[in-house]
Amino acid sequence: MNGYRCIACAETQVADFSGLVCPSCGGNLDITYDYAAIANKVAEGFGDGPTDLFRYAPLLPVTETDTPFPLRVGGTPLYAAPRLGESLGLRNLYLKDDTVNPSASTKDRAGAVTLRRAIDIGAEVVSVASTGNAGSSLACLAAALGMRAVVFVPEDAPVAKLTQSLSFGATVFAVRGTYDDAFDLCLAASDEFGWFNRSTGYNPFTREGKKTCAYEIWESLGGRVPDRIIVPTGDGNLLSGMWKGWRDLREVGLVDRVPKIDCVQSDASAAICLAVRRIRDSGQSELDWSKVVVEAVRADTIADSISVDQPRDGLAAVRGILESGGETVMVPDEEILAAIPEMARTTGIFAEPAAAAPWAAVKQLVHDGKIDADELVVCLVSGSGLKDTANAQKTVGSPLSIDPTIEAIKNAGE
Ligand SMILES: Cc1ncc(COP(=O)(O)O)c(C=O)c1O
Numbered sequence: 001m002n003g004y005r006c007i008a009c010a011e012t013q014v015a016d017f018s019g020l021v022c023p024s025c026g027g028n029l030d031i032t033y034d035y036a037a038i039a040n041k042v043a044e045g046f047g048d049g050p051t052d053l054f055r056y057a058p059l060l061p062v063t064e065t066d067t068p069f070p071l072r073v074g075g076t077p078l079y080a081a082p083r084l085g086e087s088l089g090l091r092n093l094y095l096k097d098d099t100v101n102p103s104a105s106t107k108d109r110a111g112a113v114t115l116r117r118a119i120d121i122g123a124e125v126v127s128v129a130s131t132g133n134a135g136s137s138l139a140c141l142a143a144a145l146g147m148r149a150v151v152f153v154p155e156d157a158p159v160a161k162l163t164q165s166l167s168f169g170a171t172v173f174a175v176r177g178t179y180d181d182a183f184d185l186c187l188a189a190s191d192e193f194g195w196f197n198r199s200t201g202y203n204p205f206t207r208e209g210k211k212t213c214a215y216e217i218w219e220s221l222g223g224r225v226p227d228r229i230i231v232p233t234g235d236g237n238l239l240s241g242m243w244k245g246w247r248d249l250r251e252v253g254l255v256d257r258v259p260k261i262d263c264v265q266s267d268a269s270a271a272i273c274l275a276v277r278r279i280r281d282s283g284q285s286e287l288d289w290s291k292v293v294v295e296a297v298r299a300d301t302i303a304d305s306i307s308v309d310q311p312r313d314g315l316a317a318v319r320g321i322l323e324s325g326g327e328t329v330m331v332p333d334e335e336i337l338a339a340i341p342e343m344a345r346t347t348g349i350f351a352e353p354a355a356a357a358p359w360a361a362v363k364q365l366v367h368d369g370k371i372d373a374d375e376l377v378v379c380l381v382s383g384s385g386l387k388d389t390a391n392a393q394k395t396v397g398s399p400l401s402i403d404p405t406i407e408a409i410k411n412a413g414e
C-alpha cells in the first residue's frame with residue numbers, strides 16, 4: 001500500500017496517515033497501491049502460498065509476516081450450480097460459498113485484514129457496529145488471536161449471531177435502536193475510549209479484505225472472468241470490495257476486462273439501488289463524486305444483514321455499479337424467503353436471507369430478459385442459513401409430527 005484516496009473528494013493521504021476517514025470532507029478512504037511494483041510480483045498469478053486470503057499478501061495493506069493467521073479465512077469454494085441454473089435455463093451459474101468461513105459469513109474477510117492491521121499499529125481493543133455478522137466475525141477472529149472485541153448491535157439482531165458473539169467472549173452491547181444508532185454509538189465510543197473501529201465502510205481496511213473474494217473467484221475459474229457477479233448489499237462495502245478486487249486484477253495485468261457487479265437489495269432497504277437509478281435517470285455521464293449523495297431510507301426488511309437506513313460505503317458501491325455497468329435489483333422479502341429453500345434443495349447450500357437474495361435477483365433479471373442463457377453468472381452466498389433459522393422456517397414449515405409407528409408413516413402419505 002502506498003497511501004489513501006478519498007472516494008468523495010479525491011484528496012490523497014500518505015501511507016502512514018493515522019486516521020480512518022478523509023480529514024477534509026469526512027468521506028471514506030480507498031487504499032492505494034504501487035501496482036507497477038506488485039505486477040512484477042504477481043505476473044504469473046499468486047503461486048502456491050497459503051490457502052487462506054493471506055495468499056494475496058502483495059495486494060493487501062498488511063505487514064508481511066511468516067506467522068499464519070490462526071483460523072482459515074477465505075479460500076472458500078466456488079460451486080457450479082447446474083440444477084439451480086437449469087430451472088431458469090442458465091447454463092453457467094456458480095455459487096461462491098462464503099458460508100464456510102470461520103464465523104460463517106463473508107465478514108471474516110474484512111475481520112481478518114482489519115485485525116492484522118490492528119496488530120500492525122499496536123491496537124489492543126477492536127470495536128465494531130454490526131447488524132450481527134460483522135460482530136460475530138470480529139468476536140470469533142479476536143478470540144482466535146487473543147484480542148478484545150467490543151460489538152454494538154441492534155437489540156433485535158438474530159439470536160444466533162448474538163450467541164456467537166457472546167460465546168466468543170466479546171463485550172456485546174445490544175443497542176435499543178437501529179443498526180444506524182449502533183453505528184453512531186460505536187463511532188463515539190471508539191473515539192472516547194481509543195478503540196480501533198473496524199466498522200464496515202468507515203474503516204478502509206474492511207474493503208481490502210472483502211476484495212479477496214474477487215481474486216478467489218478468478219482463481220477458481222482458472223483465470224476466466226465472469227460476466228456478472230451478484231452481490232447482496234446493505235452498507236455497500238461487500239460490493240465496493242468486489243469491485244476493487246477486479247480493478248486490482250486489471251491494474252496488475254492479470255485480467256483485461258472486469259465483470260458487471262450487480263447490486264441486489266431488499267425493496268424495503270434499497271438506498272444504493274435508488275441512488276444509482278436516480279443518477280442513471282438524470283443522464284449525467286461525468287459525475288462530481290464530492291456532490292453525489294446516497295440518500296437514507298427507512299429500512300424494514302427481514303434480511304437483517306442488508307437492513308440499512310444510511311449505507312456506510314454507499315458512494316463506493318454506487319461507483320462500482322456504475323463503472324462496471326451493473327444492474328440494480330430490488331427484491332421483495334417474500335422472494336428472498338422463497339429463494340432460501342430453492343437454493344438449498346438444488347445445491348445443498350443453506351443461506352441466510354441476505355445471502356439468498358442474489359438468487360432472487362437472478363430470477364428477476366432472467367424474467368426481465370437481462371441475463372443470457374450462456375452468461376457466466378456468480379452469486380455470492382455471503383452468510384449461512386444457520387444464522388437465522390427463524391426466517392427460513394417461515395417458508396419450510398414444521399416437520400411431520402407422528403407416533404413412532406410404520407402405520408403413522410403410511411398415514412402421512414409415504
Ligand atoms: C450475510 C451478509 N450478506 C451481505 C451483507 C451486505 O454487506 P454490506 O453491508 O457491506 O453491503 C452482509 C453485511 O452484514 C452480510 O452479513
Ligand SMILES: [Zn+2]
Pocket residue numbers: 006007008009010011022023024025026027
Ligand atoms: Zn474527502
